[in-house]
Amino acid sequence: MASGFVNIRRDVDDKFYRYRMPILLTKIEGKGNGIKTVLPNMSDVARALSRPPSYTTKFFGCELGAQTSVDEKNERYIVNGAHDANRLRELLDGFIDKFVLCKSCKNPETELIILKVGRQEDIIRDCKACGERTGVDMRHKLTTFILKNPPIKARKGKKAQNGDAAAGVGGGGGGGDLTPENGAEDAADDGADSDDELTRKIKAEAAELNTDTALAKEDWSADTSPEAVKARIKALEGTMAATVLGGDDEGSDDEDSPYAQFGNWIMEAPEPDDPKALNIAIYKKAEELGIEKKHKTVLILVTIFSEDVLEEIPNFAPLFKKMVTSEKHQKALLGGIERLVGLAYPDLLPQIPKILMALYQDDILDEDVVKHWATHVSKKYTDKDTSKKVRKASEPFLKWLDEADDEDSDED
Template sequence: MASKTVNIRRDVDDKFYRYRMPLLTTKIEGKGNGIKTVVPNMSDVARALSRPPTYPTKFFGCELGAQTTFDEKNDRYIVNGAHHPDRLRELLDVFIEKFVLCKSCKNPETDLVILKHGRNEEIIRDCKACGERTDIDMRHKLTTFILKNPPVKVKKGKKRDVAGAADGVGGGGPPVPGSPEGEGDEDVDPGNESDDFLTKKIKAEAAGLSSTATIDNEGWSADTSPEAVKERVAALEAGLANTVLGGDDDGSDDDVNSPYSLLGKWIEEKKEEADDPKAFCVAVYKRATELGIDKKHKAITVISQAIFGAEIVKEVPLYAALFQKMVTSEKHQKALLGGVERLVGLMYPDLVADIPKVLMAFYQFDILEEEVITQWGTHVSKKYVDRDTSKRVRKASEPFLKWLEEADDDDDDE
């Protein structure tokens, strides 16, 4: 069974907050003077934070005044003494605040960068979400450990998997698209780019920049200094203001006061009272229209997460009319698949095995098209969930993809 996941910022009580991590677990081993606390899923937690697992483990030791042990080969991270899991989770929140979240926008999409000033060294957080570089309190004992064990640098010309390998290279959270790695020829779906419309435009503008510029973690060449980032944003805003204001990214589904979050919470509240699924479909559509997002593809992602539950296979026929009304493009279909991905991958992990039935239900109601499902099933993306979850969901979808392929073959034979 997949481990429970929680918001990286546990102070954000929003189930639609996209940055999530596994809930830290602990195991007490030994007795007497040899008693110790093992963190079995430290690598998974650190991967979600894009930090080496040694960093939060060492942080625990600094805060608790305890010795720590790292056995990276066997994936064992140990804090001497017996420590309650709630205490370590509280300390993890402090670590995230001090060494992960951008001090400006509170987004976890950050890299740790070591700057040298003569003989002195400084650690900063380089935020890929807002472009700000914010300092870290160098008085904390962990900074000494980080300076001696710096994050591994990304080689020039190669993209970074932001969800990160266990060594914690780089920063950024699950939603940022990464590069193919490891198994086979998996790639990130070109249609599943970052939600930030302005970032897409910046990428396009950056294509013509000098190849001698420094490499950015999004995979394009550009000067990543705060001044350069702000300059590019200002220049693009001047020419794209009208486009951005009318784009599909008005408001973020990460903002608890955005129309997307308001719609999601409204659906969750009203669903308990709804006796007639058809009438509820109409009510949801009207509410989305009132919020001005009835045509936005991100509204589909939110609705699919809020309206479905553990009985999604049985619920699809009940709410099919709503999605038939609102899913009007390939982008809407991908947004629906993204919402389903979050639902079964993060909120109801036991439902991953049922993903073929879910896809079949949407397919039979002509909500999802064969080409879109096939493309989605063969392209891993980190837009909606972390890379590992994305792989797991797509792996589970293989029986349905195979059925689609065989059905096409039969049609060709006929």
Template structure:
């Protein structure tokens, strides 16, 4: 039977009251099928007041390994052979990043998702709310699979921490008071609809605060009519191998492309609402149009702002290929300077779980003339080789685990 250790293993006090079971591991299988099972993951997670899927996914992210979860049979698996010492070290890292209060280092915290889709640790001991690293892949997973806190505040969400405090891991009292005041107002129907479909998107109340609405003045209407009649083909959004027959001025794709050009700087919620308005939120071509219209030569800094839209809309291999096609056109035709940063672009979408390893690998090894000419297609794929190599080496490390 496993013993118990302090949740903070840097604390030697034998009277320290926050304890958890020692993490156990069991290696099963052999060869390419070897895997590490954590038989007491549920017990450890219960002591940390976190779902057992969170530390499991954290292990996979840090080790570059695939994970599998069978909650019904209480089996939590990390592919590859990993010794207990290494996983216990990673568990300490998980506790530090996603359990301990950033202010008092007390583990008595709940994870709360704010209205701005940030994750904060709400400490029951000192009352502080401190942010977590939103760049970590586990943060994306948590947004998609939010914790079921037993004692949520009214409204279910808290306001985001003050940006000035977030840098040092604290949230001010004024921010908490404001959060509690706003939480009591509840969410409207649009907010509930968007949140139920995609936790990545902001709330309707934010749109109202920002004063976004359609300009119905005569000048604005005329401007939109002129923009629509220009057509998507005039924007260069259609590839050489694609069917242009339906891209007239009334096409929803034409309207979407021109709308983005007409309203530069539109945020993720505005974009998704427009896509819904046009009824093309599930169409793969809408993904391509958006990527080409939203992004510029500064795509690396622009991607984080629009990731929520792509995380919501990219739901199949066909959608992923459309996104990759848009990247081909952006780097191969519109902004040649982006050729040098193709690996970084792919990494941004991969780490956000928008692009899958198999799809990117297949794309990178098969030249296509669907979106650009053959020579440009080769050039873009050649530039992607460092990222493809990294994927292959990560897979090899997974298989050779020990």
């Protein structure tokens, strides 16, 4: 019902910011003393914040000194009186700051938990991004309502039911669409589909792929008009900024961090005639900053690619082989490819099988890592829908891997 989406943190101007929510809508009903403001898409907004819609509605009432009405069964949320939409959106920003954003890293990927020490009860924001637990201001009137109506926690390992989702069950913010990968990265994957379900969905959707995405097809097409190229370059610059200042590592959201310096250096580095010289220069810069062995460095390194990525991979393959030294590095590389193809250059989506093939044949990516990545939709690097699209487009390459395995088994 919402007419558009905005960043959960509206002070973040990055259009590739992966935490999004619907724009809050309002509708004035009634007259005189019976006038009221209806919030028709409050359930959608609250679901994006992973908070019960009753919390946000009651927050408005507390801030405006107005009575509120909450009907979760029919998803009808009302604030008595006539209230301007922009004013309510400003108040929603206040709710996000006080009850959603991690106080430490300002990431919305948090859930509320209630801690009891004796008779004392405190409401804590448990951040799935940085691991910090930060308290809320217990002097706010909403905290009394939260303590009386604690958030319902979804059962571990099962997808939240529709009612739970509307009540804000599960992990952090970001529209419930941010889904990091395995290991430590799985911490922010609460509420995501199970691996088996995702595998079935991806394979079912892949069957509907246009034949242009077949691995053997050679007539890959893209809009090469000056306007389209300019737009993609602008998009890539935004992705670079999101990558460098994404906050994935400690201190990485600091513009003076070595990651930010490395990203800026790559963006401004002159392109020599000899690719080998550029490879050496890039590695020396990473070494100078002390991040040549860090997996996030690989994520940033992907921004060196343009829409001509297939032609560029052979030139930079030696550099990636030197810097991609573990499974974690490979996951960062795949995350960077997701951003490159899914966000910066969407026209490259049909080429994802060829990109993966090139990296695989250069021994930069391992089969097991690619297969795990392809069947585990992740919101760590892009929004969930984009993540699914990229993985769906990779199905021809996965099929090729399976067929190659079958042939090896037959030969044995």
